[in-house]
Amino acid sequence: MVQEVVAANVPARLALWRMLLSLDLTRRLDYRGPVDDPLLRLVDEPRRLEARLVDALWVRVVDVPAALAARRYATEVDVTIEVTDELLPENAGRWRLRGGPDGARCGPADGPADLACDVRALGELYLGGTGLTALADAGRIVERRAGALAAAGPAFTWHRAPAPMGTF
Structure with missing residues (x-):
């Protein structure tokens, strides 16, 4: 083995x-x-x-702004995500994420959300192995502003897939 x-x-x-x-x-x-x-x-x-x-491989985000700020993004991104979390109310809310390959910032947002999801979908998106559009097609992420999926989607990808995912 x-x-x-x-x-x-x-x-x-x-x-x-x-x-x-x-x-x-x-x-x-x-x-x-x-x-x-x-x-x-x-x-x-x-x-x-x-x-x-x-x-x-499972990820459960327990601090949305810290987790999103700690991650690097494949392309520049500026998106507001509305997150729901039944277990940790402090995760719930609208979060503005601004970042790119060199780092990111994330904090509370006052304006309307571009995207909406629960914390489980956010964990899957965080890993970078499942695309934003695939999650939206499955109803796990909702596009609240037209064009937000296409604009933010490439940022959440990465040059390597998360591991472990397969078995041979």
Whole structure:
């Protein structure tokens, strides 16, 4: 069972996988990793890996402004999000988020919300693995200002998927 594969750079990571996949007398390899792990592209027949998605990583935001300010964003973003939270009333409210790749600020907002969601959807969005539009299509995020999804969506993505998300 491989718990984690960590390397200094991509060539070293690929070399580790090549070594692991070439071990004699190995019938099965269990591994949980991100959905964008290069492993699926290293093998000639990726379907034989029997990759599947499993629940493995959950985030519950307990301090909305601190969490949103601590995260970096792929593009510049200026959005007001109305959050509901039945467990922690101090999370509920409208929060203005301004940020980008170098950092962010988030605090209470007086104006109308651009987007609205509950804290569970915010946790999923916070990880950067599920797009804003996908969450809106599922009814988990509501667009209150026309164009807000398209404007804010790219900011919540990231160049790597959150991990662990998959198992092989």
